[in-house]
Amino acid sequence: MAAAPRARPEDFFSPAQWRSLTARSRWRGLWLVAHCWGVIGLAMVAGVLWPVTIPLGVLVVGARQLGLFILMHDAAHGLLHPDRRINDRVAVWFCSSSLAEYRPYHLQHHRYVQQAEDPDLPLSAPFPISRASLWRKVWRDLSGQTFFKQRLGPLIDAATARRASGEPLKPQSQELVRGRRFLIGNALGFAVFAVAGYGWVWLLLWLLPMATWLPLISRIRNIAEHALVGQGQSDPLRQARTTRAGWLERALLAPYWVNFHSEHHLFTQVPCWQLPRAHALLQRRGTTARMEIQPGYAAVLRLATTAAAR
Numbered sequence: 001m002a003a004a005p006r007a008r009p010e011d012f013f014s015p016a017q018w019r020s021l022t023a024r025s026r027w028r029g030l031w032l033v034a035h036c037w038g039v040i041g042l043a044m045v046a047g048v049l050w051p052v053t054i055p056l057g058v059l060v061v062g063a064r065q066l067g068l069f070i071l072m073h074d075a076a077h078g079l080l081h082p083d084r085r086i087n088d089r090v091a092v093w094f095c096s097s098s099l100a101e102y103r104p105y106h107l108q109h110h111r112y113v114q115q116a117e118d119p120d121l122p123l124s125a126p127f128p129i130s131r132a133s134l135w136r137k138v139w140r141d142l143s144g145q146t147f148f149k150q151r152l153g154p155l156i157d158a159a160t161a162r163r164a165s166g167e168p169l170k171p172q173s174q175e176l177v178r179g180r181r182f183l184i185g186n187a188l189g190f191a192v193f194a195v196a197g198y199g200w201v202w203l204l205l206w207l208l209p210m211a212t213w214l215p216l217i218s219r220i221r222n223i224a225e226h227a228l229v230g231q232g233q234s235d236p237l238r239q240a241r242t243t244r245a246g247w248l249e250r251a252l253l254a255p256y257w258v259n260f261h262s263e264h265h266l267f268t269q270v271p272c273w274q275l276p277r278a279h280a281l282l283q284r285r286g287t288t289a290r291m292e293i294q295p296g297y298a299a300v301l302r303l304a305t306t307a308a309a310r
Contacts (some may be wrong), residue, residue: 224297
């Protein structure tokens with residue numbers, strides 16, 4: 001199938017506006033990575049000093065774990081830093097080691113968005129669902145079942161298949177590579193914290209957010225971005241959804257302007273920190289009236305749960 005229709009920047013912005021929107025910054029992306037880790041660190045310190053803040057810390061850290069993924073996503077587009085080597089190394093070492101696997105997958109998503117070849121289509125195709133179905137998914141996320149299935153399930157399945165077949169598992173299979181990275185990274189992190197006498201901080205304010213809040217807000221993000229957006233959409237303005245987010249949603253659910261997803265799909269050369277400005281310029285032109293925009297994440301979830309219960 002042919003690639004999805006794309007927007008032309010010159011139809012929406014002046015040359016000066018476009019140059020400003022797409023300018024690569026040598027410090028802004030690095031600052032956002034530092035900010036993300038700084039927030040995580042402060043949440044952990046607050047949990048040590050005031051244990052009553054730990055439940056809030058779980059939400060804050062989980063949101064910043066999503067934030068690290070969002071910044072790695074910018075790096076996949078080459079937007080985190082103008083020097084590609086710095087862009088990639090910062091992303092791999094400080095955001096996510098999965099950059100190399102994620103980049104071709106994600107660029108295919110952009111090329112074929114909401115078409116049969118879109119690798120993310122299974123995330124949006126099942127909607128709408130019933131409220132009961134959504135609540136079952138919420139429970140699986142918050143109870144750690146989704147985390148176990150995604151993080152450890154493939155590794156266990158691969159090992160089980162190896163024992164059943166009697167054949168050695170390829171050492172570079174994706175399941176083993178991802179599983180090994182996760183286990184080694186978290187074992188080292190826990191060991192460092194344990195030596196300092198704070199092993200419980202790693203468990204409660206790193207692994208617990210990753211196992212509970214992160215899967216839930218990642219699911220909500222996926223729903224908001226493409227659920228109930230028409231497949232094979234010929235209008236680039238309606239291939240993805242932008243969701244308005246207040247300060248609380250930005251802090252706990254949608255960090256680093258990830259809610260401006262329609263703008264990102266329209267103009268993939270625009271760094272995340274410029275997406276609000278791109279939105280404002282489109283709004284000034286009256287273009288946002290033609291876009292798929294929802295007033296908040298609660299509105300998106302209501303829209304996504306209009307199917308009858310089964």
